[in-house]
Amino acid sequence: MMIKEQLGSRAAVVESYLKAAMKDRGIPARLHASMEYSLLAGGKRLRPVLTLSWAQMLGEATITDAVMPFAASLECIHTYSLIHDDLPAMDDDDLRRGKPSNHKKFDEATAILAGDGLLTEAFGLMSTASIVKGLPADRVLRAIAVLAHAAGASGMVGGQAVDMELTGGTSVALEQLRIMHAMKTGALITAACECGAILSGSTEADIENAREYGQAIGVAFQIVDDILDVVSDTETLGKPAGSDEAMGKSTYPALIGLDKSKALARRHVDSALERLTTYAGAEHQFLADLARYIVDRVY
């Protein structure tokens, strides 16, 4: 199976878990509809897939079932961040994945609360990885700490704050851009891999490999995103193409050109692959293919 199909079938498993997890939770109807609208709007489910794959590569055969609630929580966090980023006070985006963004489909108050709800439910889901699925509580708590740090004010939330400050301002240095992206998108992708390793009960060396792999593909992923915003059309992207430039956002292509951006993305994929050399088997193959696939999208 090609990587794209593999990704798709793994995403479908995550999707059906998410669907079931959101059911019958005593959530007011409109709020529930708003949360589901964004959570089940498709997407690659990259973060949960990374958590599951690292856990499966390093852990026992049955680990993925136990890790699933934790993996799914990463998609809740990712989705909440998209909902809040799209708000009028933030990026003011009307479209997300080809559909009206959450506050356009519902309203601003509901969109803020749907984001808050998804973020909070995420930590509830994480706890069930131990309480319901039986993973050791200390592993799950360590993973919660890692994820809270990655998603919080010194990670993803902080990255969005820095992005808002940089947007529309005067020229941004490459180093500023790198740090902003490392916080805004890199931290959560890195944590996805690291938590997979932590939850499988791995050694510190394995956990470090997961973290470094995640960091490297996180950078590659962001550069490719910047490139696609320049070279794609609106239909392919599911959001307005060229919106970064229109918003006055600094991008890798704008700062160092298209060719150098591609080369930089490729270098980071190579770094990610180096972190996989000590492993073998199907999951090793999947994680290597996934790293290559990120950058292949722009060729």
Place this chain on the structure above:
Amino acid sequence: MMIKEQLGSRAAVVESYLKAAMKDRGIPARLHASMEYSLLAGGKRLRPVLTLSWAQMLGEATITDAVMPFAASLECIHTYSLIHDDLPAMDDDDLRRGKPSNHKKFDEATAILAGDGLLTEAFGLMSTASIVKGLPADRVLRAIAVLAHAAGASGMVGGQAVDMELTGGTSVALEQLRIMHAMKTGALITAACECGAILSGSTEADIENAREYGQAIGVAFQIVDDILDVVSDTETLGKPAGSDEAMGKSTYPALIGLDKSKALARRHVDSALERLTTYAGAEHQFLADLARYIVDRVY
């Protein structure tokens, strides 16, 4: 010491822990300032104080130091909810505790992110109650699950969504008002007590007493809040008096009158006191005085 002074001195301990906990966390400057602005803006610190007191009444002598990060996390969650509730898309409040609300002092985007940051950091703090302070991981995970449920879409966040739906609409039944408040403010106060009992390693019977005590004072607290909005002036409240009525919000005094509201609050305080009859000592006295103090504020 009178209950008001006791509350004040306990709040000061929580405040100084919160101040230290927010330091040197690699949070972008403006976001950090915004989070601190609301988190350290005073307030009774009722939720952390409840967690600490229940833990101390039921646990070992040294338990409060270990429970402190978890207790402090409740104030982070409470503060984030106030910041988001004040936003223009929600209650559109310009004042909070006598000072400009977060989005007035900073801006809307920063206020949204400060709330997101505080909510996420809260779960990081909870995990350190085990990772740094050594509480058993399974206790902390159970408390995290309770708190995520209470603060999430079927609890506090859901309550705000229901409140938005009810505001300005046609007449609201007392039962709808009760359910909305139970979600919006009751759930977090209840969880504060329950988590204190859980973290101290108590029996299920003790945990139930903590939960029921919390539920009862939560209802009393909300009724009193409604009453104060009617009978107080703006200076005492720190926000515009009569704003509930102006916003078209249903309140207990509006639905059942002032006298019946006071009597209802008192009945709930009595229920709370019943849950304390099997305990003794200084913390028992404090929790009983606190329950009485809530309703005494309106006499």
